[in-house]
Amino acid sequence: xxxxxxxxxxxxxxxxxxxxxxxxVRASVGxxxxxxxxLGRGDDWVEIAIWNPDGSxxxxxxxxxxxxxxxxxxxxxxxxxxxxxxxxxxxTTMRDDGLVEQELGPVVVGxxxxxxxxSFTPVDVGxxxxxxxxxxxxxxxxxxxxxTHASFPNRTNVQVVRRLGxxxxxxxxxxxxxxxxxxxxxxxIAVVAALGVGEATVTFPGGDLHVRLDGDRAHLxxxxxxxxxx
Numbered sequence: 001x002x003x004x005x006x007x008x009x010x011x012x013x014x015x016x017x018x019x020x021x022x023x024x025v026r027a028s029v030g031x032x033x034x035x036x037x038x039l040g041r042g043d044d045w046v047e048i049a050i051w052n053p054d055g056s057x058x059x060x061x062x063x064x065x066x067x068x069x070x071x072x073x074x075x076x077x078x079x080x081x082x083x084x085x086x087x088x089x090x091x092t093t094m095r096d097d098g099l100v101e102q103e104l105g106p107v108v109v110g111x112x113x114x115x116x117x118x119s120f121t122p123v124d125v126g127x128x129x130x131x132x133x134x135x136x137x138x139x140x141x142x143x144x145x146x147x148t149h150a151s152f153p154n155r156t157n158v159q160v161v162r163r164l165g166x167x168x169x170x171x172x173x174x175x176x177x178x179x180x181x182x183x184x185x186x187x188x189i190a191v192v193a194a195l196g197v198g199e200a201t202v203t204f205p206g207g208d209l210h211v212r213l214d215g216d217r218a219h220l221x222x223x224x225x226x227x228x229x230x
Contacts, residue, residue, distance in 0.1 A: 001028045003035070006071065008063035008224045010182020010206025015071050022055030029053045033181050034061070036068050046072045047084040052177035060126035062185015062209075062220050065090045066100045070224040088126050101221045104186070107193045107213065115149050118142055120158075121194040125218065128156040128176075129190035136160045136172040143174025159187050159194075167200045182206025189218040 001024065003016035012032045020028075020037045029035055035051040048068050050058040058064075065083040069092035072081055083090040083102075091103040110122035120130040130146050143158045158174040173187040174180055183206035192200045192211040199212045212219040 003028075003229070004071070004226055005032065005228045006067040006224060007227050008067050008183065008185070009204060009209060009222055011063040011184060012227070013061075013064055013067050015067065020049070020051055022051075025051040026053070026055045033175070033178055034058070034064065036064055036071075038068070041072060041075075043076045044072075044078040044081040045084065046081070050085060052175075054177045056177045058127060058177070060085055060088060060104070060186055062102065062104060062125075062187075062189065063183065063222070063224070064185075065104070066092070066102055066185060066220070066222060066224045069100055069102070070094070071226075074226070085126070095221075098223065099221050100224055101219065102185075104189060104218045104220055106216045107189055107218045108216070109193050113151065115146060115151050118146065120146065122156075123190035123193050125186040125189050125193075127186055128152065128154065129187060129194075130156045130158050131190055131194035132158065132160045133195070134160055134162070136162055136170055139172040139174055139180060143180065147174060147176055157184070157187060157190070159184075159191050161191050161195070161202075163195065164203070167197070169195065169197070169200050169202045171202050171204055173204065183209060183222075185209060185220050185222065189213075189220055193218070 003014040037049040039047040108124040123129040161171040183204035188202040188209040210221040
């Protein structure tokens with residue numbers, strides 16, 4: 001498989017234009033958090049499939065779509081472009097400070113629930129999330145428990161978060177089909193939405209992501225960079 005290796009706040013993806021299958025993904029992913037398969041592209045648009053290391057397909061990834069946008073921008077020089085993932089279109093802009101700003105579309109916060117004594121808020125960012133306010137050090141226990149619980153028949157991403165102050169949140173994330181990752185773009189959005197904050201910087205072990213909610217529309221800003229060939 002021919003690919004390039006990219007990272008966004010510690011979230012590592014391989015980008016390839018080769019056709020992928022679940023088996024090929026499992027054989028090729030190595031230590032990356034997933035593979036972005038380019039299904040089609042033009043000068044200012046790219047359509048991708050987001051593969052998890054276990055060979056399943058994710059509906060959305062904030063960091064993955066940001067990497068895909070930077071990948072295309074380096075190829076064509078486009079500064080404003082669209083990343084298509086299934087039915088969603090992510091509007092993306094390359095900023096002068098080197099960061100990438102995205103609008104990922106609508107965010108839906110559901111009714112809070114409880115599983116085995118763990119209170120959570122479900123959030124849909126094009127993919128499912130369960131946000132738990134508590135001690136992020138408990139992620140290793142809470143993450144796998146919620147991801148595979150019967151309450152989530154299609155499994156879920158899990159965030160354990162703590163408010164640090166106005167506009168500042170600490171979080172760790174357990175990604176469905178992956179396990180803990182250094183950071184997650186859709187998780188950052190889910191966290192801000194679940195806590196009812198209009199704008200905040202979310203600090204993950206891999207670094208900071210900035211989220212701004214405009215009504216039910218989510219804007220995400222962060223880095224993406226090539227780290228080698230694979």
